[in-house]
Amino acid sequence: MTKVVIFTDMDGTLLDHHTYSHQAADSLLASLQQTGVPVIPTTSKTFAELQQLRRELNNQHPFICENGAGVYIPKGYFSQMPSDLINFGDFRLKAFVQDRQHWRSLLAGLDTELQAEFITFTDLGVDGIMKATGLPEEQARQSADRHFGEPVQWRGSEQSLQRFCEAVSELGGNTLVGGRFVHVSGATDKGKALQWLAQCYSDQWQAKVTTVALGDGGNDVAMLATADYPIIVRSPTNPPPQLPTSARNQERLIITQHTAPQGWVEGVSQVLAELPGFDYSQITQHN
Numbered sequence: 527m528t529k530v531v532i533f534t535d536m537d538g539t540l541l542d543h544h545t546y547s548h549q550a551a552d553s554l555l556a557s558l559q560q561t562g563v564p565v566i567p568t569t570s571k572t573f574a575e576l577q578q579l580r581r582e583l584n585n586q587h588p589f590i591c592e593n594g595a596g597v598y599i600p601k602g603y604f605s606q607m608p609s610d611l612i613n614f615g616d617f618r619l620k621a622f623v624q625d626r627q628h629w630r631s632l633l634a635g636l637d638t639e640l641q642a643e644f645i646t647f648t649d650l651g652v653d654g655i656m657k658a659t660g661l662p663e664e665q666a667r668q669s670a671d672r673h674f675g676e677p678v679q680w681r682g683s684e685q686s687l688q689r690f691c692e693a694v695s696e697l698g699g700n701t702l703v704g705g706r707f708v709h710v711s712g713a714t715d716k717g718k719a720l721q722w723l724a725q726c727y728s729d730q731w732q733a734k735v736t737t738v739a740l741g742d743g744g745n746d747v748a749m750l751a752t753a754d755y756p757i758i759v760r761s762p763t764n765p766p767p768q769l770p771t772s773a774r775n776q777e778r779l780i781i782t783q784h785t786a787p788q789g790w791v792e793g794v795s796q797v798l799a800e801l802p803g804f805d806y807s808q809i810t811q812h813n
Contacts, residue, residue, distance in 0.1 A: 527803060527804060527805055528801060528802065528803035528804040529727070529728075529731050529733050529734065529735050529736060530563050530735070530737075530738060530798070531563070531566060531724060531727050531735055531736075531737055531738070532558070532563060532564065532565045532566065532737075532738045532739075532740070533566045533720050533723075533737060533738070533740070533749060534566065534568060534739070534741075534790070535568060535716075535740060535741040535742060535743070535745075535746050535749075535759075536569040536571055536579070537569070538742040538743065538759065538761055538785075538786055539740050539741055539742045539786050539789075540567075540740070540786060540787055540790050541786060541787065542785070542786050542787055543762050543785065543786060544660075548787050549787065550787040550788045550791060551788075551790050551791050552583075554791050554794060554795065554809070555583060555584075555585075556584070557808075557809045558794075558809070559584065561809060564587040564727070565583075566589060566590060566720075566723065567580065567583075567585065567589040567590065568589070568716050568719065568720065568739070568749060569589075569590065569591065569593075570592060570593045570677070570702075570709055570745060571591060571669070572591055572592060572668060572669060572670075572671050572673065573591050573596070573598065573671070573673060574668035574669075575665065575668040575669055575671075576589055576591060578665075578668075586600065587600075587603075588600065588603060588726075590716065590719045590723065591673070592672060592673065592674045592675050592709070592711065593675070593702050593704075593709050593711065593714075593715060593716055593745050594622060594714045594715045594716040594717070594718055594719035594748075594749075595621070595622055595675055595712065595714055595719075596619055596620065596621050596622065596673060596674055597619070597622075597719050597722065598614065598618075599611070599618045599619075599620070599726070600617055601616055601617060601618060604726055604729075605730065606729065608620065608726065620722065621674070622712065622714035622718065622719065623674050623675070623711050623712025624674075625674060626672050626673055626674060629674075629675050629676045629699060629712075630646070630648065630676050632694065632697050632698070632699050632710070633646060633676060633678070633710060635697065636690075636694075636697075637693070640686070642682075643680065643683075643686050644678040644680050644681060644682065644690070645678065645679050645681065646677070646678050646679075647670060647676055647678070647679075647707070648670075648676065650679060651670070652667055652670055653666075655669055655670055658706060659706060674711055675709055675710055675712075676709075676710050676711075677707035677708065677710070678707060678708050678710060679706070679708075680707075680708050687703075687708070690708075691708075694710055698712075699711065699712065700712055700713045702715065702744065702745040703744045703745065704744060704745040709745060715745075715748035715749070716741075716745070716746060716749035716752075717748030717750075718752075719749075720737060720739065720749050720752050720753065721752055724737050736754050736755070736801065736804075737752070737753040737754045738753060738754065738755045738757065738794065738797055739753030739755070739756050740757040740758075740759055740790060740793055741756075741758065741767070742758060742759045742761045742764075742766075742767075743764065744767050746758075747767050747768070747770070750767070750769055750779075751769050751773040751775070754778070755775065755778050755780075755797045755801070756769065756773075756775055756778065756779050757779075757782065757794070757797065758779065758780070758781045758782065758793075759782050759784075759785065759786050759789040759793060760781060760782050760783065760784065760785050760789050761785065762785050766781050780793050780796060780797065795809075
């Protein structure tokens with residue numbers, strides 16, 4: 527049977543954009559778990575944020591944090607782990623970029639005119655993060671606990687944002703414009719992390735892996751363009767992101783009619799029902 531791994535953004539994709547609910551997807555998630563289809567959270571969220579959410583979702587698979595900066599694999603998950611991992615509690619960590627302090631120093635080195643156009647996550651503090659995201663205090667604290675990058679809340683014009691992105695790039699950084707924040711980190715993205723982890727599964731299973739990716743924003747484009755089957759979950763606030771014209775999977779792109787989490791169920795169900803070599807009756811039997 528076709529081996530499938532699903533990589534999914536969280537906010538606005540699996541979780542409702544406003545309420546963060548995933549209830550409508552719970553039945554399908556349970557079916558995927560029972561039939562051995564890994565669902566990999568692939569998100570701008572932090573390690574700390576994902577722990578409670580993984581427990582809620584009963585998800586015991588690897589996960590990708592901070593827009594592809596780090597991949598965390600539960601110890602013992604693969605029979606043979608890649609050699610370039612470091613220990614991180616109960617996990618093995620693949621880090622693709624420098625740590626957070628590096629990127630905070632980079633932002634501090636921008637000219638004062640640009641610095642007046644944004645406020646960093648650090649400067650927002652827990653109260654500011656709560657106001658910007660609607661998160662309760664504990665979740666805001668978890669969001670603030672970042673390891674690899676520094677999000678900024680942009681307050682300037684689109685023209686100034688372009689100049690900001692160029693300035694960060696000149697200093698060796700990378701910017702990803704998300705739904706609420708601009709994420710400043712290194713030259714990695716969700717797509718590179720997807721490729722790396724998909725290869726781990728292929729090595730484990732000794733089989734080709736078919737990748738499905740779901741997202742709703744600009745910071746999901748690299749992941750969507752990399753996957754075999756890209757799904758854009760419709761956003762209640764923003765137009766669907768554009769895949770690059772060079773993306774090899776353009777003809778397979780699905781844009782859902784529903785928003786999250788119903789849109790997540792819609793997209794995953796459509797792909798798996800039509801996927802050659804995949805027994806979709808396993809899903810419907812459990813669902």
